Amino acid sequence: MNNRGEFSSRLGFVLAASGSAVGLGNIWGFPSQVAQNGGAAFVLVYLLLAFLLAYPVLMAELVIGRATKSNVIDALGEITNSKVGRYVGVWGAITASLILSFYAIVAGWMMAYFIEAILALFGGDSILSWFTDSSISRNWLFCSVFLFFTALIVTGGVKQGIEKWSVRLMPTLIILIVLLILYVSSQPGAGAGWKAYLLPDFSIIFDPELLISAMGQAFFSMSLGVGTMLVYGSYIAKKENLPSLGASVALVDIGVAVLAGMLIIPAMYVAQANGVSIFADDGQLVEGGALIFSVLPNLFDSIGFFGGVIAIVFFLLMTIASLTSSISMLEVPVSYLVENKALPRSRSVWLMSTIIFLMSSIIIFNFESLFGLVIAFTTEYSQPLLGLLICIFVSWIWHRDAALEELSAGHPDIKNSFFGKVWPVYVKFICPVIIIVMFVRTIWS
Template sequence: MNARGEFSSRLGFILAAAGSAVGLGNIWGFPTQVASNGGAAFVLVYIVLAFLLAYPVLMAELIIGRATRANMVDALGQISGSKLGRATGVWGFITVSLILAFYAIVAGWMLAFFLETVTHFFALDTLSNWLTSQSIFRNLVFSGAFLILTAAIVTGGVSKGIERWSVRLMPTLMIIIVLLIGYVSLQDGAIEGWKAYLVPDFSRIMDPGLLINAMGQAFFSMSLGVGTMLVYGSYVSKNERLPSLGASVALVDIGVAVLAGMLIIPSMYVALHNGVQIFSENGALIEGDSLIFTVLPALFDTMGSVGIFVAFAFFALMVIAALTSSISMLEVPVAYVVESKGVKRTKAVWLLAICVFVASSIIIFNFSSLFGLVISLTTKYSQPLLGLALCIFAGWVWRRNHILTELRKGDEEVEHSLFWKIWPWYVKFICPVVIFIMFYRSVTG
C-alpha cells in the first residue's frame, strides 16, 4: 500500500491549488472577455459570480476530498455507496486526461516560443523559424517535452514535488506579471488599454451574454469538476479550516486573472499604437492563440532590442502558468492508479504521461478534425456536467451530518458560522440550477 502524501503547510496548499486554477485560460481568456464585455463591469460580475457559483463547488470538492482521503473515483464511490459514484469518478479521470492531452500541445507551443526568444537573441534564424512554425514534428517534440517536465514534478509526490515547485513557480509567476505590467504601462498607447479594461460600461451589467460569459469564466478558471481540487483537498491536514482555505484559493485565482488583464489589454493597445492589428474583421478584439502567437509577438518585434527580453519574460510566464495547471491535472489519474491499483508512484506517473502523450499525438496527427472537438467535448460539455454531478453528490447524496463532522475537525464552531448556514442549501438548490442554465446556454449558443 502506497502512503498518501499531505501538504506540509497552508501556504503550500493555497499556492498549489491556486496554481492549478491559474492556467493559460486566465492569462489569454479572461482579459479579452473583459475587454469584449463592458470592461470593469465584467470584472465586477466575474468576482461576484466566482464567489456565488465557483466557490461553493470548490468547497464541495475540498470537503469530499479531505473527508474520504481518496482519489476522485474512490471518493465519489465512498460518499454515494454506489457504482454510479465510481463511474462519475472514472468520467472525471478520462475528462481531465483528455484536457491534459490538448493542454500539453498548447503548452508545447509556449515552450517553443520561449526557446525562440533565446535562439533569436543568438541570431539562430533557421532554428527560430522552426520553433515558431507549425509542424507535426515540432508539436510532437514540445508537447512531449512539456509532459516530461510535468511528470518530473509529479513523481516527487505531494510535499516534495507538487508543493515544492508550486511555492517556487507561483511567486515567480506573480513577479513576472507585475514587472511586465510596469513596463507595458509606460509605453505609448497603454492608457487606452487601461481605459478599456477599467472603465465600466454599466449598461451591459445585466446583459445575459455577459452574465453567461462571466459564469463560465468563473467556473472554468478554478479548474472545477474534473477532480483536481478534490484530489488536492484529500492531501489537506484535518486541522485546517476548509471554508477560509477555499476562500484563499479563490482570491488568489481571481487576483491573478485580474492582474493578467492589467497586462494583456494595455499590451494590445500598445500594439495597436505601434501599428499591429488587434481587432478582427467583425470589430472584436483578437483573442486565444492568435493573440498570443501573432499579436503579442508582433508587439515585441516593434519594441526594438528590449522586445527580446520582454518576449522572454512573457513566454516564461505562460510556461509557468501552464505547468502549475498541468501538474494538478496529471495528479488526478496518478492518485487513482497509485491508490486503487497499487502501482508505485513513479511508475504510475510515467505510464500515464506516456498515455497522455499518445492521446496528444493522435490529436496532432489529426489536428484539424480533433483539436477543436476535444476542447469542446471536455470544457464545454463534460466539465460543467461533472460540476453539476459534484453538486448533486454534495447536496443530495452525501449526508449533511457527515459533512458537518468533517468541517468540525478544522473548526469546532463551524455549525454556527455564516458558511454553514448558507452553503449546504446553496450547493443543493442554487448551484445545480445555475450550472444547468450555463450549460444549456453554452450548448445552444
C-alpha cells in the same frame, strides 16, 4: 492508504491549489473575455460570480476529498456508496486526462515561442520559423518535452513534487506578471488599455451573453469539475480550516486573473500604438491564439532589442502557468493508480504520462478534426456536468450533516457560522440551477 502524502503547510496547499487553477485560462482566457465583454463590466460580474458559483463548488470538492482521503474514483464511490459514484469518478479522471492531452500541446507552443525568443535575441535567425510555424514535428516535440517536465514534478509526490515546485513557481509567476505590467504601463498607448479595462460599460452588465461568459470563466478558471481540487483536498490535514483555505485559493486565482488583465489589455493597446492591428475582420478585439501568437509577438518585435527580452519573460510566464495546472491534472489519474491499484508512484506517473502523450499524438496527427472537438467536449460539456453531479452528490446523497461534520474538524463552530448555514443550501439548490442554465445556454448557442 497510510502512506498518502499530505501538504506540509497551509501556504503549500494554497499555492499548489491556486497553481492548479491559475493556468492559460486566467492569463489567456480571462483578458480575452474582458476585451470582448465590456471591460470592467465583465470584471465586476466575474468577481461576483467567482464567489457565488465557483467558490461553493470548490468547497464541495475540497470537503469530499478531505473526508475520504482518496482519489476521485474511490472518493465519489465512498460518499455515494454506489458504482454510479465510481463511474462518475472514472469520467472525471478521463476528462482530466483528455484536458491535459490538448493542454500539453498548447503549453508546448508556449515553450517553442520561449525558445524562439531566446534564439532571436542572440541571432539564431536561420531556424526561427520552425519554432513559430505550426507543424507536426514542432507540436509533437514540445508536447513531449512539456509532459516530461510535468511527469518529473509529479513523481516527487505531494511534498517533494507538487508542493515543492508550486511554492517556487507561483511566486515566480506573480513576480513576472507584475514586472511586465510595470513595463507595459510605461509605454505609449497603455493609458487607453487601462481605460478599457477599468471603466465599466454598465449598459451591458446584465446582458445575458456577458453573464454566461462570466459564469463560464469563473467556473472553469478554478479547475473545477474534473477532480483536481478533490484530489488536492484529500492531501489537506484535518486541522485546517477548509472554508478559509478555499477562500484563499479563490482569491489567489481571481487575483492572478485580474493581474493578467492588467497586463494583456494595456499591451494590446500598446501594440496598436506601435502599428499592430488588434481588431479582427468583424471589428472585434482579437482574442485567444491570435492575441498570444500574433498580436503580442508583433508588439515585442516593434520594440526592438528590449522587446526580445520582454518576449522571453512573457513566454516563460506562460510556460510556468501551464505547468502549475498540468501537474494537478496528471495527479488525478496517478493518485488512482497509486492508491487503488498499488502501483509505485514513479511507474504510475510514467505510465499515465505515456498514455496521455499517445492521446496528444493522436490529436496532433489529426489536428483539424480533433483539437477543437476535444476542447469542446471536455470544457463545454464534460466539466459542467461533472460539477453538477458533484453538487448533487455532496448535498443530496452525502447530505448536509456529513459535510458539516467534516468541515468542523478544522472549524469547530462551523454549524453556527454564516458559511455553515448558507453553503449547504446554496450548493444544494442554487449552484445546480446556475450550472444547468449555463450548460443549456452553451448547448443552445
